[in-house]
Amino acid sequence: MVKAVNTRSVDQELVKGPVDKAMEVLDALVQPGGPHRLGEIARRTGLTKPTVHRHLRTMAEYGFAEPAEGGSYRPGPRLLGLAAAALSDSRVLELTRPALADLRRRTGHVAFYAVRHASDAVHLEQSEPAREYRMGTRPGHRTPLHTCGVGLAMLSALPTEEVAALLDAPDLEARTPNTPADPAALRAVLARAAVCGYAVDDEYDEPDVRSVAAPVLDAEGRAVGAIGIAGLTFTLDPGSVEVFGPMVRAAARTVSAGLGARTPVLGVVDTVRGGEEA
Numbered sequence: 001m002v003k004a005v006n007t008r009s010v011d012q013e014l015v016k017g018p019v020d021k022a023m024e025v026l027d028a029l030v031q032p033g034g035p036h037r038l039g040e041i042a043r044r045t046g047l048t049k050p051t052v053h054r055h056l057r058t059m060a061e062y063g064f065a066e067p068a069e070g071g072s073y074r075p076g077p078r079l080l081g082l083a084a085a086a087l088s089d090s091r092v093l094e095l096t097r098p099a100l101a102d103l104r105r106r107t108g109h110v111a112f113y114a115v116r117h118a119s120d121a122v123h124l125e126q127s128e129p130a131r132e133y134r135m136g137t138r139p140g141h142r143t144p145l146h147t148c149g150v151g152l153a154m155l156s157a158l159p160t161e162e163v164a165a166l167l168d169a170p171d172l173e174a175r176t177p178n179t180p181a182d183p184a185a186l187r188a189v190l191a192r193a194a195v196c197g198y199a200v201d202d203e204y205d206e207p208d209v210r211s212v213a214a215p216v217l218d219a220e221g222r223a224v225g226a227i228g229i230a231g232l233t234f235t236l237d238p239g240s241v242e243v244f245g246p247m248v249r250a251a252a253r254t255v256s257a258g259l260g261a262r263t264p265v266l267g268v269v270d271t272v273r274g275g276e277e278a
Contacts, residue, residue, distance in 0.1 A: 021045070021047055021051060021055060022055050022058075022059075024045040024046075024047065025041060025045060025047070025052055025055040025056060025059070026059065026064065026079075027045075028040075028041045028044040028045050029041065029056075029059075029065055029073060029074070029075060030075050030079075030140055031044070031140070032138055032140070032141065034068075034072070034073075034074045034075070035068035035069070035072035035073055035074035036072055036073060036074075037070065037071060037072045037073075038052055038053055038056070038071060038072070038073070040072075041056070041073070056073050059076065059079075060073070060076065062076075062078060063076045063077055063078030063079070064076045064078055064079040065079070087124070087125075091258075091259070092113075092216065092224060092225060092255065092259060093113070093124065093125055095254075095255045095258040095259065096113045096125055096216075096225075096227065096255050097125060097127070099111075099227060099251040099252075099254055099255050100112065100113060100125060100126070100127035100227065100251075101127050102251065103127070103227070103229055103247060103248065103251050104127040104128065104129055104229075106247060107229050107244050107247065108129055108231075108235075109129070109229040109230060109231040109235070109236060109244070110126060110127070110128040110129065110229065110230055110231070111126070111127045111128075111227070111228070111229045111251075112125060112126040112127070112150070112227070112228055112229075112230070113125040113126075113150075113216075113225055113226070113227050113228075114148075114150040114151070114154075114213075114225060114226055114228070115224065115225040116145065116151070116154050116223070116225070117142070119144060119145055119166055119169070120142045120143060120144055120145060120151075121142070121143050121144075121145050121148055121150045121151035121154065121226070122140070122141070122142050123138065123139055123140065123141045123142075123143075123150075124139055124225075125139060126138065126139055143205055144172075144173055144175070145166065146166070146167070146172060146173075146179070146180065146181070146186055146204075147173065147175050147176075147179050147201070147204045147205040148201050148204065148205045148211065148213075148228075149199050149200060149201035149211035149212055149213035149226075149228045149230070150199075150211070150213040150225075150226035150227075150228045151226075152189060152190065152193055152199035152200075152201060152204075152213065153193060153198065153199040153213040153214050153215045153223075153226040153228065153252075154215055154223045154225070154226045155190055155193075155199075156190045156193035156194045156199055156215065157194075157215035157217065157223035158223055163190065167183045167186050167187065168183060172186075175204065175205050175206070176203055176204060176205065176206065176207055178202060178203040178204050179204045179205070180204065196245060196249075197214055197246075197249040198212055198213060198214040198245045198246075198248050198249045198252075199212070199213050199214070200212055200241055200245070201213070201230075203233065208232055208233050208234075209230060209231070209232060209233065210230065210231065210232075210233045210236045210237075210241070211228050211229065211230035211231075211236075212228060212229055212230075212236070212241055212244055212245050212248050213226045213227060213228030213229075213248060213252075214226060214227055214228070214245075214248045214249040214251070214252035214253070215252060215256075216252050216255050216256050216259070217256040217259070217261040218256075218259045218260065218261060219259060219260030219261055221261060221262070224259070226252065227248060227251050227252045227255065228248060229244060229248055
């Protein structure tokens with residue numbers, strides 16, 4: 001009896017087009033922990049090994065993948081070059097980098113910028129202090145929007161109908177016992193974030209890790225990303241959140257202003273938020 005290479009049947013795989021499969025292979029290829037073996041990519045994508053091998057071979061021919069030791073693969077030079085070119089030409093990242101460096105210096109915590117892709121937050125840039133303990137997130141890391149500070153910050157600035165479509169999904173993942181996977185609990189978290197101007201991830205994504213984030217808006221007032229900081233709960237405690245939250249919010253508003261967004265003037269008391277500095 002022939003053993004199946006994975007749990008997805010060939011008939012199920014045929015539902016996807018070749019471009020869909022190539023994109024899934026590419027996404028698996030750039031995940032942390034590489035280089036990745038053929039079988040690992042097949043398991044991650046749900047595609048058969050022959051299909052994965054065919055796409056990797058084509059990607060290698062075009063420089064998007066590169067064979068590594070032990071039959072594994074890593075991102076190729078052409079893919080890395082395209083990513084570097086896209087990031088270096090990004091106006092929002094040009095504005096974000098100094099803001100992240102300033103947050104890292106002032107708070108002592110890792111500072112990062114993320115954008116939204118569907119129901120995930122994707123980390124694009126990070127400024128990390130020199131210390132023995134390092135956070136698990138890296139550029140390219142994906143996290144469900146409802147489980148992380150940057151995701152909650154973006155959700156808090158989205159139109160109501162978009163938020164409803166995301167929150168009413170039947171399969172909201174609970175990554176820790178603290179994750180607000182219930183729509184009512186999530187709406188309460190987002191309401192607090194909208195009032196404060198920043199969201200707090202209180203061990204929603206990882207145990208013992210807390211983060212604070214605020215949305216970055218463009219000239220049309222749309223959330224194009226979020227800036228956040230993260231740390232272990234004993235260093236980023238509730239008292240620190242009250243101090244650093246306004247700093248994160250101010251950094252996000254500075255970047256937003258650079259993109260043409262109309263944001264409250266920093267340092268002016270916002271009476272709607274109970275006397276808290278805007």
